[in-house]
Amino acid sequence: MTANLLSTVFLPLALGIIMFGLGLSLTLADFARVVKFPKPVLIGLVCQIMLLPLACFFIAKGFQLEAALAVGLMLLAASPGGTTANLYSHLAHGDVALNITLTAVNSVIAILTMPLIVNLSLMYFMAGDQAIPLQFAKVVQVFAIVLGPVAIGMWVRSRFAEFAERMQKPVKIVSALFLALIILLAVAKDWETFVEYAPVVGLAALCFNLLSLGVGYFVPRLLNLSQRQAVAIGMEIGIHNGTLAIALALSPMLLNNPTMAIPAAIYSIIMFFTAAVFGWWVNRVHGAELAAEA
Template identity: 80%
Template sequence: MTASPLLTAILPLALGIIMLGLGLSLTLADFARVVKYPKPVVVGLACQILLLPLVCFLIANGFGLESALAVGLMLLAASPGGTTANLFSHLAHGDVALNITLTAVNSLIAILTMPLLVNLSLAWFMASDQAIPLQFAKVMQVFAIVLLPVALGMLIRHWAAGFAARMEKPMKLVAALFLAFTIVLALAKDWQTVVEYAPIVGGAALLFNLLSLGVGYWLPRLLRIPKRQAIAIGMEIGIHNGTLAIALALSPSLLNNATMAVPAAIYSLIMFFTAAGFGWWVSRGQRAAEVVAPLPPAP
């Protein structure tokens, strides 16, 4: 399979516009609160860096995936959270500031952890001496797509609070429309791929996705982390940067293996539906939940 030229060209721009809208709803107090109360950040990073690869490894072995598909699934587990996680968290009333912090920090850490985990997976599943170098430029794209538009949106809110407040709902609608467009486009382009590989890797990808969402939400809740932040962590853990995983798998100078891109492609299709359902489920009665377990006050 190959990455869709339309998605490759349009989706980063679309996500940038969406992140601008998210920035309109944020203030520096949101980030100050995250820095003052680091527990959710530590828990989220521990889930994503330590627990997810272990869960993925067990699934790949349990389903008996062929070596290239198993490495592809591990490549996905090693990928940082995608920018789409911020959008889904926003729609589900999660703590978007926490999402952005987790995406930024994990993307930086992934410069080291992705090559390490993928190289270990190649050695375990394929007995291969093939290795991938650090992909600093690709990881920095996440910063550009996430942080720059958000910073611009926050500046707009700071200097034109009334305009930012008026634009918040329209931007949510635009975000939802972009999500619908992405789902339809992905299904239309990769339908044959879904039909061909779903019986082989679909079950493993679905289980990994559901466990990622579940671990990301319920472990923080068990640790008495407020619901809005648990929603953010769940989305961050459950939604991966599939585009980055596909690019690494297909790149002629890196893995150069189309089969390794299949798990990320299947997962990327599945996660839109599971994340939407998860977001609907956890956001029910959210206002009442926030009254019971409010976020700590901003300093």
Template identity: 85%
Template structure:
């Protein structure tokens, strides 16, 4: 795949706007919650950063995915939670403050963990001449593309809170449109591979999605977190930032491999349906407990 000008300029711009929208919704107080309420945050991060990559690795092996598709699924597993998880958690009566904190903290940690996990995946699934490592220069590029707009958004919110509040909704709408365009672009760039591998990748993506939500819900409950916190963590690690994974896979400056974007593209279509069904289920089964535990969100 050659350096397509559309990918060179559109993907960083799209990712920048998406991350700017995240920054507009964050403040330093969101990070302060880590110190104030460490247990649920640490449990959520442990599920996201440790359990999910391991589970994803075994699923990629179980489904016998082609090397590039296996790396793409691992790239998705290494991606932080998507900001849409906040909305789904709110609709399902989860702890939205916990979602915001996990999204913020994990987005920062992922800058270090994503290159590590992707490099290990490339080394395991692909031969040395096929691998396209995320070298230090690439890590710096990811850092600038991802954290730069987040920092700008947070600064705008701190200096111009009214403007930031007004801009959150239009930026979210634009971000959703960019997500759709990026998914379509990912499919169009490698349509033949998408058609050939969609059945296998679809099964692996669905299995990974269901396992992610199950881990996010069951582990916190076993560790005595309340229901609202378990819902929040399930949404957070079940709704991955597919946009980020697709952008990194497609970008000529980074992995430059459209096949690696296919698992994230398919997962991004699946996760919104399963998250909605999970929200309906948990409220139907545990509605009384949620009403009893309901407290004003921070």
């Protein structure tokens, strides 16, 4: 299988299956929940859409990342939360319903915010003519990549609820395997750059990950949200959709830059360990409070 075939066929297919799996877990009520509980959703979205890209920018500058790697880290910061956040939030006794709502809403908003943040990053870190034009055709492509499979998954759940329930676990397993393959693909496509920059990019990714978890947990607590809501937002913000970032970086139709995929590939490995430690810590320190709120 050629590298071009991997990028044009396998990668969109893998991402489509992952986003389809997300759709199987969503209903229209998950979007409607924003009206009923606007404060935690709004706080989570502000942290995700505004605070994280700003913090990521200073991390990229502080570590003096090579231009393409800096843009790749910003692309990751612009990505919505990953579906694995729901599982980690459940294990850490977070508010899973809030996770699902944030994932649903942020996936829609990301259609506009991702091209905007990436364009600004490209203009700052690289030559401006390398930016993705905010043309209607590009927005449609991102829409198809992000929301098309999600909408199909939601339609399947609405029409065939029992089938959707049975398929959620197999699709999650397949999604995890695809994620591993996508990470390997991203690393293999630019192995020399990965070897050269892995230590500094790894440290930058770790700092961004820890900052994401910290912002996601402590900002909601400072604004008087419950422990369960803070845990949910921490997981949602700390576990980014690295698959989406890698897919956009490698896609010949969009960024077509394997180097930009490296930060997301490294982050996607780191985040599972740090999220597990975060879940253990918050339950060790606030276990009684989480149990009382459940």
